[in-house]
Amino acid sequence: xxxxxxxxxxxxxxxxxxxxxxxxxxxxxxxxxxxxxxxxxxxxxxxxxxxxxxxxxxxxxxxx
Numbered sequence: 001x002x003x004x005x006x007x008x009x010x011x012x013x014x015x016x017x018x019x020x021x022x023x024x025x026x027x028x029x030x031x032x033x034x035x036x037x038x039x040x041x042x043x044x045x046x047x048x049x050x051x052x053x054x055x056x057x058x059x060x061x062x063x064x
Contacts, residue, residue, distance in 0.1 A: 036050040044052045
């Protein structure tokens, strides 16, 4: 998923972890974007977080 591949690093070879971690921030941003747009959350009335956040911003602007 998202170009992430599982690979084991050797014991006492931390550079293997470093190679994997360098690609992680971009992958995490992609996962965050997917989660904010697609995942439904019950406390949001089964809506994704992004539309709820946009609605809250509009409500706050009208209240001010």
